[in-house]
Amino acid sequence: MKILVPVKRVIDYNVKPRVKADGTGVDLANVKMSMNPFDEIAVEEAIRLKEKGVATEIVAVSVGPAKAQETLRTALAMGADRAILVQTDDEVEPLAVAKILKAIADEETPGLVILGKQAIDDDSNQTGQMLAALTGRPQGTFASEVTVDGDSVTVKREVDGGLETVKLTMPAIVTTDLRLNEPRYASLPNIMKAKSKPLANKTPADYGVDIAPRLKTLKVSEPPVRQAGVKVPDVDTLVAKIKELGIA
Amino acid sequence: MDTETFDLFRDTVRRLVDERLIPAEDEVEETDNIPARIADQIREMGLFGLSVPEEFGGLGCTMSEEAAIIRELCRAAIVYRSLIGTTVGIGSQGIVMDGTDEQKAEWLPKFATGEAIASFALTEPEAGSDAGSLRTTAIREGDSYRINGTKRYITNAPRASVFTLMARTEPDVKGSAGISAFILPADTPGITLGKPDKKMGQKGAVTCDVILDDVVLPASAIIGGVPGRGFKTAMKVLDRGRIHIAAVALGMADRLLGMSLEYAMERKQFGQRIADFQLVQAMLADSKVDLLTIEALMRSVAARFDAGEKVSLECSALKYHASEAVGRIADRAVQIFGGAGYMAEYKVERFYRDVRLLRIYEGTSQIQQTIIAKNMIRAAEAA
Ligand SMILES: Cc1cc2nc3c(=O)[nH]c(=O)nc-3n(C[C@H](O)[C@H](O)[C@H](O)COP(=O)(O)OP(=O)(O)OC[C@H]3O[C@@H](n4cnc5c(N)ncnc54)[C@H](O)[C@@H]3O)c2cc1C
Ligand SMILES: Cc1cc2nc3c(=O)[nH]c(=O)nc-3n(C[C@H](O)[C@H](O)[C@H](O)COP(=O)(O)OP(=O)(O)OC[C@H]3O[C@@H](n4cnc5c(N)ncnc54)[C@H](O)[C@@H]3O)c2cc1C
Numbered sequence: 001m002k003i004l005v006p007v008k009r010v011i012d013y014n015v016k017p018r019v020k021a022d023g024t025g026v027d028l029a030n031v032k033m034s035m036n037p038f039d040e041i042a043v044e045e046a047i048r049l050k051e052k053g054v055a056t057e058i059v060a061v062s063v064g065p066a067k068a069q070e071t072l073r074t075a076l077a078m079g080a081d082r083a084i085l086v087q088t089d090d091e092v093e094p095l096a097v098a099k100i101l102k103a104i105a106d107e108e109t110p111g112l113v114i115l116g117k118q119a120i121d122d123d124s125n126q127t128g129q130m131l132a133a134l135t136g137r138p139q140g141t142f143a144s145e146v147t148v149d150g151d152s153v154t155v156k157r158e159v160d161g162g163l164e165t166v167k168l169t170m171p172a173i174v175t176t177d178l179r180l181n182e183p184r185y186a187s188l189p190n191i192m193k194a195k196s197k198p199l200a201n202k203t204p205a206d207y208g209v210d211i212a213p214r215l216k217t218l219k220v221s222e223p224p225v226r227q228a229g230v231k232v233p234d235v236d237t238l239v240a241k242i243k244e245l246g247i248a
Numbered sequence: 249m250d251t252e253t254f255d256l257f258r259d260t261v262r263r264l265v266d267e268r269l270i271p272a273e274d275e276v277e278e279t280d281n282i283p284a285r286i287a288d289q290i291r292e293m294g295l296f297g298l299s300v301p302e303e304f305g306g307l308g309c310t311m312s313e314e315a316a317i318i319r320e321l322c323r324a325a326i327v328y329r330s331l332i333g334t335t336v337g338i339g340s341q342g343i344v345m346d347g348t349d350e351q352k353a354e355w356l357p358k359f360a361t362g363e364a365i366a367s368f369a370l371t372e373p374e375a376g377s378d379a380g381s382l383r384t385t386a387i388r389e390g391d392s393y394r395i396n397g398t399k400r401y402i403t404n405a406p407r408a409s410v411f412t413l414m415a416r417t418e419p420d421v422k423g424s425a426g427i428s429a430f431i432l433p434a435d436t437p438g439i440t441l442g443k444p445d446k447k448m449g450q451k452g453a454v455t456c457d458v459i460l461d462d463v464v465l466p467a468s469a470i471i472g473g474v475p476g477r478g479f480k481t482a483m484k485v486l487d488r489g490r491i492h493i494a495a496v497a498l499g500m501a502d503r504l505l506g507m508s509l510e511y512a513m514e515r516k517q518f519g520q521r522i523a524d525f526q527l528v529q530a531m532l533a534d535s536k537v538d539l540l541t542i543e544a545l546m547r548s549v550a551a552r553f554d555a556g557e558k559v560s561l562e563c564s565a566l567k568y569h570a571s572e573a574v575g576r577i578a579d580r581a582v583q584i585f586g587g588a589g590y591m592a593e594y595k596v597e598r599f600y601r602d603v604r605l606l607r608i609y610e611g612t613s614q615i616q617q618t619i620i621a622k623n624m625i626r627a628a629e630a631a
Contacts, residue, residue: 014266073256185264188294188307191256192249201538 001111001148001170002057003046006081006101007039009064009071010121026121035071038116039184040078041176043095043145046114047079055111056147057081061104063097065089069199076194077186083199087186088211094212096204101208110171112153116186117142117175123168128175138168142177249313264293269324275450276469277598282331290331295321296476298336300344304356311488312550315495320498325595326602328455329496334404335359337492338610339366341485341539342412342429346472351431355410367408369399369432369458370482376400377615379414380424380479384460386415390464393430395438399458401609403439406454408434413460414482417475429471429478429593438463449601484491489610490563491553494546494570499538500572500603504581507596509530512584522584531580538573545569561623568616578603 012032013018020027031130035043040127048056050166060075062068063086086100094231105113140146140155144163147154148170158177186194204211232238249257272286290296298314300306309317322329334340340359343351343366358364375382384397395415402411411432418426442457450589454542473482508534512523522528549562580598582589589596607613 070252070256073252077256077260117539158581185289185293186256187292188260189297189305190294191253191260192307193300194256195253197249 001055002108003049003055003112004059004061004101004105004108004113004114005039005042005046005075006061006073006097006115006127007043007071008036008116008119009033009068010036010119013037013120019220023046023221025217025220033067035074036116036119036121037177038118038178040183041178041180042114042116043075043078043080044181045176047133047151047184048181049112049146049148050079059084059108059110061086061101063088063100065091065150068154072199073194074186076197076199077191078184080188080197083197084195084202086202086204086207088204089112090211091213092157092211093213093215094126095130095169095214096129098134098211099209100204101127102134102206103209105131105171112148112170112172112174114176117177128173132173133234135171135173137171137173139175140166140168141175142193143174144177144179146174146180255312258316258320260293261295261317261359264289265324267582269328271389272326273325275597276325276327278387280451282452286328287331290328291362294361295332296335297360298332299341300356300360303443304352306360306361310554311491311555312547312560314492315546315550318492319499319502320379322496325452325599326496326500327450327452330361330403330450331407333492334368334534335362335364336364336407337342337489338368338485339408339410339412341488342471342481343431346429346477346483348473348479350468351471355431358409359439362414364409365404367402367404367411368415368485369402369405369411371400371402373398373400377421379482380425380427382414382416384413384415384594385419386417386428386430386465387419388417388467392464393469395460397460399460400453401445402409402458403453403455405456405458406444406589410434411458412471415476421476424476424479425476427478428475429473429481430465430469431480432463432469436463436465440533445507448604449598450605487560487563488553488612490567491546491550493610494542494566496575497606498539498542498546500599501535501577502540504596504599505535505539506579508535515586527603530565531584535577535580538577542570542573560621564611564616564619567611567619568613571603572613574603575607
């Protein structure tokens with residue numbers, strides 16, 4: 001079985017993002033970028049399935065600028081077998097990504113597509129669901145456990161108030177939650193080997209997908225600065241204050 | 249290595265440092281041990297193989313690349329580096345540089361994966377700075393050598409699978425010409441280890457005596473197969489080692505100065521940040537200058553070493569400068585932290601003790617000064 005793993009190049013999770021002065025977006029000039037952490041979890045899960053003998057090949061895909069090649073190299077260094085870069089410098093919305101992924105899935109016919117539940121830059125949480133709708137395949141989102149058994153996959157999902165278990169017929173779409181696994185670091189020898197793994201260069205046009213944005217960003221602004229708190233001398237005053245503020 | 253691969257490489261080490269090594273520092277300090285899960289991670293990542301050539305399964309880093317990775321690694325307590333240090337550096341390089349094809353084929357692949365840890369046994373109770381006067385004897389008996397002596401302060405001796413051992417094969421030849429380098433597997437009969445030394449710092453790193461009592465090795469265990477060249481091998485190994493130690497100093501300098509600046513910008517006295525006092529600014533500035541000069545000298549010396557130039561003087565100058573400069577940076581860090589800097593709860597106190605060693609091993613500061621001056625005089629005399 002083949003597994004398709006989309007990976008996105010995003011602003012590094014350690015970086016404190018700054019909004020551009022003109023309010024058109026986040027300033028990415030000279031900012032460290034790395035693989036979306038949820039996608040790392042997706043790559044890790046695919047590798048574990050391969051190590052268990054369930055999967056035979058892992059194909060990593062990234063839609064983005066030429067630099068997204070670095071993100072694909074990271075996936076290859078972790079253990080993916082080959083990579084596809086769908087190169088574009090334009091902003092790509094989740095729907096366009098889902099359409100490109102559908103075209104790739106049609107070509108590659110993977111048994112599983114494992115995606116991050118969301119990317120930490122725009123937090124859309126849509127691509128996996130859209131891909132499931134477009135392909136007409138079942139989806140198991142927010143996975144905290146994935147078990148493949150024959151031609152079905154059982155996914156434990158993190159839902160409000162507990163865990164839900166769903167059984168899907170493959171091919172299926174899975175999106176990863178934080179507790180699914182702890183991704184490995186690529187070993188240094190594997191980083192060297194990743195150089196010689198195949199990486200195909202494509203464009204959205206190759207898949208006949210129109211990536212023109214459907215949404216318009218009006219304004220991006222910093223979250224409001226938190227107001228300083230007040231100190232109270234004792235519990236009674238605290239309770240009184242809370243009542244006064246109408247919090248409880 | 250191309251830059252893309254190298255950047256990925258360094259980023260991965262950076263993450264290991266920030267996500268795993270720094271958070272485990274207190275555990276290492278308290279237990280005086282590197283926990284197995286961390287040691288395994290370091291091994292799995294392939295860090296033991298930094299300097300082993302690619303053809304033997306290592307990463308084949310140039311000196312410049314090795315230094316950049318070691319600098320990154322040593323933003324975490326330098327005891328982690330000690331785990332791989334002898335295998336990446338002094339313990340293995342003798343074989344890499346001067347070993348026979350058989351010796352390389354037997355040991356280097358195991359060093360590369362970290363399956364075997366190498367240790368370097370030169371120092372003795374009566375022979376430290378004056379390593380050429382070492383007394384451990386290796387007496388030829390037919391096709392083998394019988395070895396007797398005591399080695400002191402040997403890093404990683406309890407972890408080692410193999411020692412690069414310096415012993416005198418020509419007892420009549422005084423000084424360095426009578427010394428040979430042996431590959432001594434740690435399970436050879438006749439080796440006993442002393443109690444682990446109690447050290448000023450670097451908790452979690454281990455050193456001890458290695459006592460050699462009628463240890464018998466085949467003549468083929470001599471590195472390169474030819475006796476009497478051991479000291480030359482040791483000196484070559486130490487040239488490279490000195491650049492490595494400077495990288496250790498630089499990594500710690502990054503960390504210490506980062507902590508100093510952060511603290512100075514947070515701590516308030518007299519109604520303002522202490523970073524706004526010019527006398528504190530002077531300390532920050534002096535530390536930055538020290539750091540930048542280590543960095544600049546390291547870049548140039550490592551590049552020249554990689555280009556094959558003879559840079560013994562420069563290696564000594566770099567090691568001397570870097571180890572002294574990081575000592576000053578650590579001292580200022582303690583000062584900037586004030587009373588907190590003297591307390592074990594804050595890590596500058598620990599790092600201040602840890603970096604003290606850098607001025608002592610792999611050639612004391614005085615020995616580096618001597619090497620520099622002697623090289624200068626020799627060059628002037630030859631001109
Ligand atoms: C933690 C630790 C780990 C070590 N690991 C190893 C290891 O793995 N393998 C190994 O072989 N060794 C190891 N060593 C030994 C280390 O290399 C020696 O301690 C070092 O070379 C100094 O030798 P010494 O201790 O005998 O000091 P000495 O040589 O006795 O020096 C004492 C003082 O005299 C000065 N001095 C000596 N000769 C001169 C001179 N000619 N001119 C001016 N001043 C001079 C020195 O600079 C120093 O200040 C380790 C030491 C330590 C502390
Ligand atoms: C082991 C120990 C025992 C102690 N015992 C006692 C005790 O028995 N009783 C007691 O009362 N205290 C005691 N102290 C506290 C000690 O006196 C203070 O730590 C010391 O006065 C420094 O204050 P601080 O730690 O708050 O550092 P800070 O005042 O925060 O100083 C931090 C850094 O800022 C610098 N700095 C601060 N202000 C200025 C300025 N205006 N211009 C330039 N630089 C400035 C300092 O020189 C220092 O480098 C003890 C401390 C220690 C470590």
